[in-house]
Amino acid sequence: MNFPENLKYTKTHEWISVNGATAKVGITEYAQKEISDVVFVELPKVAFGAIKEKGAAVVESVKAAFDIYAPVSGVVTAVNKELESNPGLVNQDCYGTGWFFELQLSDPGQVATLMSAKDYAAHIQSAAH
Template sequence: MNVPEDLLYTKSHEWIRREGENIRVGITDHAQAELTDVVFVELPKVGASVEAKAPMAVVESVKAASDIYAPVKGTVVEANNALTNNPALINSDPFGEGWIFALKIDNADDLKNLQSAAAYKDQIEA
């Protein structure tokens, strides 16, 4: 299972990449493997304010539908519209082209509540 060391993680299987004042968010390799073939993604609205741990998007596969949660409080600044026509990007490139949304974070200290790669590996191997 691929767990890049330079990212942060949530217990609900989202990954977070810091990009200045913003973060980019997607689902982990473990999550996409559990879902199997992703067939639809409901993206968040750009400009929406969100609370930490609030559902923001939905990823649907042939197997299940799964909510995607905001890892921290912030404002949606970008949604990956490429997923509308090609939701399978989440399966083929979950840490790259398969990202789901970007947030401008309200408080960078909130990132301290997220997991390191080592902690996330421990979680999925338990």
């Protein structure tokens, strides 16, 4: 599976792409495969105050709903509206057009608590066995 080196990861299978004081958030290839067909995405509203490790969005498969957690705290500055009409982008391009929302970080220091691609790959290995 592909876990890009330039991203940081959570144990709950979100990725974050940090660019200065802002960051984009999405879910990993492992997560989209586990969920299978993504048929619905509920995004936060712009200006929503996301709190690290608390729910910020919802992804639904045919069978179930999954909470997507904010990897770090921050204020939502943009959301990927495309997902409302085309939720399958999460399956097709989870690190690109399938992104969820963008945050203005409230504490950039929190990024250091997240996993590298290598650590995340190891986390998945240990969770699977």
